[in-house]
Amino acid sequence: MLTKLFIVxxxxxxxxxxxxxxxxxxxxxxxxxxxxxxxxxVLLLMLAGAINGQMAQAxxxxxxxxxxxxxxxxxxxxxxxxxxxxTGSLDIGLLGKAAQAILPTAAQATPxxxxxxxxxxxxxxxxxx
Amino acid sequence: xxxxxxxxxxxxxxxxxxxxxxxxxxxxxxxLGVVAVLQMVFAATSHLACWEPFIGFxxxxxxxxxxxxxxxxxxxxxxxxxxxxxxxxxxxxxxxDKVITSSLVLTVMAGMNGVVMVRDLFTxxxxxEITALSCFVLIATRKELRSxxxxxxxxxxxGLASLAMVLASALVFMQxxxxxxxxxxxxxxxxxPATMTGLILFVVAFCIKAGAVPFHGWLPxxxxxxxxxxxxxxxxxxxxxxxxxxIIRLSSEVFAGIPGPAQAFMALGALSIIVGAFxxxxxxxxxxxxxxSSISQLGYIVLAAGLAGAAADVTVSLGGLQTSIAMLAIxxxxxxxxxxxxxxxxxxVNAAAVEEQCGTTxxxxxxxxxxxxxVTGWTSVIGFLSTAGLPPFSGFWSKLLIVxxxxxxxxxxxxxxxxxMSLVTLGYFLILQRKVFFGELRKGxxxxxxARGALVGTSLILAGLTTxxxxxxxxxxxxxxxxGLV
Numbered sequence: 255m256l257t258k259l260f261i262v263x264x265x266x267x268x269x270x271x272x273x274x275x276x277x278x279x280x281x282x283x284x285x286x287x288x289x290x291x292x293x294x295x296v297l298l299l300m301l302a303g304a305i306n307g308q309m310a311q312a313x314x315x316x317x318x319x320x321x322x323x324x325x326x327x328x329x330x331x332x333x334x335x336x337x338x339x340x341t342g343s344l345d346i347g348l349l350g351k352a353a354q355a356i357l358p359t360a361a362q363a364t365p366x367x368x369x370x371x372x373x374x375x376x377x378x379x380x381x382x383x
Numbered sequence: 384x385x386x387x388x389x390x391x392x393x394x395x396x397x398x399x400x401x402x403x404x405x406x407x408x409x410x411x412x413x414x415l416g417v418v419a420v421l422q423m424v425f426a427a428t429s430h431l432a433c434w435e436p437f438i439g440f441x442x443x444x445x446x447x448x449x450x451x452x453x454x455x456x457x458x459x460x461x462x463x464x465x466x467x468x469x470x471x472x473x474x475x476x477x478x479x480d481k482v483i484t485s486s487l488v489l490t491v492m493a494g495m496n497g498v499v500m501v502r503d504l505f506t507x508x509x510x511x512e513i514t515a516l517s518c519f520v521l522i523a524t525r526k527e528l529r530s531x532x533x534x535x536x537x538x539x540x541x542g543l544a545s546l547a548m549v550l551a552s553a554l555v556f557m558q559x560x561x562x563x564x565x566x567x568x569x570x571x572x573x574x575x576p577a578t579m580t581g582l583i584l585f586v587v588a589f590c591i592k593a594g595a596v597p598f599h600g601w602l603p604x605x606x607x608x609x610x611x612x613x614x615x616x617x618x619x620x621x622x623x624x625x626x627x628x629x630i631i632r633l634s635s636e637v638f639a640g641i642p643g644p645a646q647a648f649m650a651l652g653a654l655s656i657i658v659g660a661f662x663x664x665x666x667x668x669x670x671x672x673x674x675x676s677s678i679s680q681l682g683y684i685v686l687a688a689g690l691a692g693a694a695a696d697v698t699v700s701l702g703g704l705q706t707s708i709a710m711l712a713i714x715x716x717x718x719x720x721x722x723x724x725x726x727x728x729x730x731x732v733n734a735a736a737v738e739e740q741c742g743t744t745x746x747x748x749x750x751x752x753x754x755x756x757x758v759t760g761w762t763s764v765i766g767f768l769s770t771a772g773l774p775p776f777s778g779f780w781s782k783l784l785i786v787x788x789x790x791x792x793x794x795x796x797x798x799x800x801x802x803x804m805s806l807v808t809l810g811y812f813l814i815l816q817r818k819v820f821f822g823e824l825r826k827g828x829x830x831x832x833x834a835r836g837a838l839v840g841t842s843l844i845l846a847g848l849t850t851x852x853x854x855x856x857x858x859x860x861x862x863x864x865x866x867g868l869v
Contacts, residue, residue, distance in 0.1 A: 315556075349535055
């Protein structure tokens with residue numbers, strides 16, 4: 255009985271997570287959807303432990319998984335904040351190729367040269383002017 | 384022995400963050416260099432017994448087996464080599480950036496060392512996450528919109544891959560009651576639906592991590608938008624260890640003899656070879672072209688890894704050498720892994736040199752650079768000839784091993800694809816070479832100078848290693864045989 259309940263909860267959680275990751279256009283919601291799927295993974299680990307009788311090991315895996323998920327979410331949130339600070343938007347279109355055409359900051363990607371050193375290309379441009 | 388490869392980077396990470404920012408920034412390249420050299424020494428001598436008395440001091444609080452077998456030792460050496468190249472190329476930015484980036488490189492190194500040494504699925508997941516999480520931040524440190532969006536795209540795809548891996552591990556755990564490689568390999572048969580689902584999820588997870596073809600969306604942007612040193616690290620070691628090495632290990636040890644995953648890896652590997660090569664042809668930017676070339680080359684390794692799983696223990700006799708097709712394929716895959724680290728690092732170092740001197744890597748804005756940057760131009764030729772698999776260079780031998788294994792296993796279609804696509808590789812690198820290095824010097828580049836000494840030196844050393852490994856390959860094979868391989 256309990257196992258069946260577990261399976262129903264697992265399937266519902268996984269479906270909710272996968273649905274929201276497909277349906278949303280907001281990066282923060284994508285992050286939340288990934289968290290929901292990872293909760294399904296924890297449930298599946300516990301179910302596996304209950305079925306094969308290795309509950310202690312399953313608990314150890316689940317605790318480690320929860321710790322890792324916290325770190326993953328923190329880094330995802332940091333990337334979200336940085337993207338929002340840069341563009342003022344969290345639309346999923348930011349990840350596509352279109353973003354580089356729309357937003358001026360992306361088009362003029364600065365080359366990794368020292369700022370004091372004028373590159374030959376720039377000098378050439380000056381000469382042409 | 385294994386624990387040293389985790390402790391050394393982590394202790395140095397601690398030391399690096401002790402002094403004040405300014406001092407730490409000056410210290411950072413030395414710390415990275417020392418770690419890389421120490422790891423090379425440890426990896427090269429890991430088979431000797433002389434380390435055993437010292438290892439007793441370090442024991443893990445958790446019972447995790449860290450095994451250093453010959454393949455692991457070769458990969459540990461390669462990782463250290465790529466980190467050494469990263470150190471010499473140099474991390475750009477102010478003191479804060481330097482300390483943070485160096486710390487993250489050390490974390491990535493510890494994560495990669497863990498990935499190659501572990502022998503159970505859940506610990507593998509933990510080390511993969513450590514590696515991937517540090518990589519997201521490393522890509523984003525350039526703080527441009529392009530790198531941020533590349534990092535987030537990698538974050539989402541890699542996160543989904545990790546979730547697929549955990550779900551698959553849970554399904555396997557349900558059947559087997561353990562996640563140890565040996566126990567899983569003994570118990571798994573791939574018949575019941577739960578295990579089948581698990582295997583499919585594993586294939587998807589590792590193909591996303593490796594960047595094999597239907598799942599390669601994150602890779603070109605991640606490589607081309609990160610800074611020079613980081614793109615060397617990503618292309619040379621990180622994504623290969625995180626995805627491709629895991630495929631080699633799982634396909635040849637854990638899922639050996641189960642037809643499903645092996646066939647899937649072979650098909651996806653061949654697809655990556657084809658799509659990567661043709662996509663590279665159409666690129667307009669140097670680093671993006673190198674990234675697609677990476678996809679194509681990792682296809683060879685994935686193809687060989689799949690073959691190692693499919694042809695588990697068919698013994699063949701090759702020139703008086705008794706070996707199995709699987710062993711031949713694994714050696715081919717590992718040697719191609721090492722070669723790829725060498726020549727792709729070389730090409731990315733040269734891309735960094737071009738970017739620093741010309742301020743751009745757009746192909747149509749460059750031309751005739753060999754006149755002003757002879758070393759960069761000619762080492763690029765060595766790099767791409769090795770990538771295309773031409774005889775004097777090391778790339779030839781690994782591709783030859785893979786093709787021989789494919790032919791012996793009667794996989795003619797894959798063998799023909801592997802050979803034909805080498806010609807396409809030659810094709811797109813000729814385009815690159817002609818547009819960037821050969822021909823008439825483009826207007827505006829008259830004042831151009833050769834890149835700084837560190838970059839030129841690294842290019843020369845890597846080109847020398849590629850050539851030497853190619854010329855001395857029979858001795859390398861003998862050495863591997865001495866280690867108990869082949």
